[in-house]
Amino acid sequence: MTPFQQTLIKIDQYKAAIDELVRPLIKVSYHWFAHPDRGDDAAGHYFVLDVEGLPEGERWALVRRVLNDKDQFTEGWTVPVRHDDRTVTLSADDAYRLLNDGMRSRMTPSWAVPAPTPPADPAQARRNLETRLGWEDLPVLFWQSTPHDSPELVNGLHGQNGIRGALLNQDALRPHGGFNFSSAYQGPDPYRGGLLLADSRRAISVAPDGTVTAAAVATEQMLGWGMDQGAGEARRINVVALSEMMLEYFRLVDRKILPAVEGPWRHRVVASRFGHAPARTLAPGPNSSFPFLGMVRPASANDWNKSWIAQGDPEKDAYEGLQRVYALFGLDADQNPYVRDRKLSTDVLQTAFR
Known part of the structure; x- marks a missing residue:
């Protein structure tokens, strides 16, 4: 160039x-x-x-x-x-x-010609979830997945062997103490005709037509976990937390929810209020206790909304999601230490847990 x-x-x-x-x-x-x-x-x-x-x-x-x-x-x-x-x-x-x-x-x-089902409004779904959880003023990272051909009601949505059961019995890499959307203490609640599994720092909902909306606060409570090392570092994103949640979302959605509705799906990541002072920051490479001066990059926009056609492979879709989040900070997903060959590698990420 x-x-x-x-x-x-x-x-x-x-x-x-x-x-x-x-x-x-x-x-x-x-x-x-x-x-x-x-x-x-x-x-x-x-x-x-x-x-x-x-x-x-x-x-x-x-x-x-x-x-x-x-x-x-x-x-x-x-x-x-x-x-x-x-x-x-x-x-x-x-x-x-x-x-x-x-x-x-x-x-x-x-x-x-059957009347088409109006497509879900992803922006409204995010606003509804923020209001429900009281997160309107917090920096939040959203994940969303929408089917191209939306049914009025997904078969098995509320069944124990269907999507409700998938939310209740998630195959998380670290079911206790990990960065994921599972809960050992509660099951999904009815929510706007669909399902919602949430606590004070993360949430995942499935609408009647199959649309998935998930969210996590980008504070020290979740995506900034353990990064409060003084001088305002609580705003820094934890690379392990971001990577693990990215992979866990697609491990659940690509494997358990996409197969419930035939046809193409679109995945989306949205970073809301990441530019509000103090701006969220991210650094290339793994977490570091003492980052070099200038390594940390601030979010370059307050609201960031990017999407792609779902590939159906959790590691590939997680990489696509990371690529879009990293671009907000002027970084490339290949600078993430757990990426290999345009995939967010499960095996490599698990080394960070040891």
Whole structure:
């Protein structure tokens, strides 16, 4: 990457091009970042266009012009699709299938089409849980998982051999004294037609349609456990606590709840109020009693909301979750000591317990 002078970019031209060529209209924010090295050889800035993801029901966006082999605009259209860290285009076969599916749906009598279940609102689910627990003013890390095709009621939700039983009998790595969502003293309670297992520092709920919302306070009571070493260090995130809770969430959800509803799921992590003074902080590597000066990074935003398509593998999904949390602090998940080959390794993490 090469930094450059801000005068080289005319933001209004970018805005005009996107508004003219992309349908439907998409939400884009524009950010400048100064290059961290102030030396003469690398002075300048980076310019970032941050495109907000479209709702599932409105995907995908269509671009009304295409680039030819000379990088010039020409007549035509294309559908860009994000795939991991790159962009690919929708194939002609897929476009043909989608057009045919749309035509067939127009020919189907309206009375023959079942009314879809309105998708759950993840933001409202988080607000409801905060209000229930009285956490509206605390820094909180949320995990959420939502099915693409939501049933009105998940089969076996309240059964002892279903999701209630899975919450009651969690296969936690450390059932006593670990950082997880299990409880040896209470079972899940009825909550808004679903289930809630909670105490004063962590919670996990399952809605009637299968949507999962979990949360943990980012204070010395949970995610900052044992990090109060003076000079305000209670705001620092404990790497073991964060890693263990991340893995335990996906060990439970990927194995016990995703199979209850067929089709793709979307996972999400949300860090709320992490930038409130004193800001939450995180350091690369393992916990240290005496961190080097400058090692700890503060949260770069107050509220952080990122999602991805569920892979169904707890270690892979835990890595994806860590990657998004670490990015909030300007870090990479590979700097986590328990990550191996783009997975949050159960075996390596367990070495921290000994």
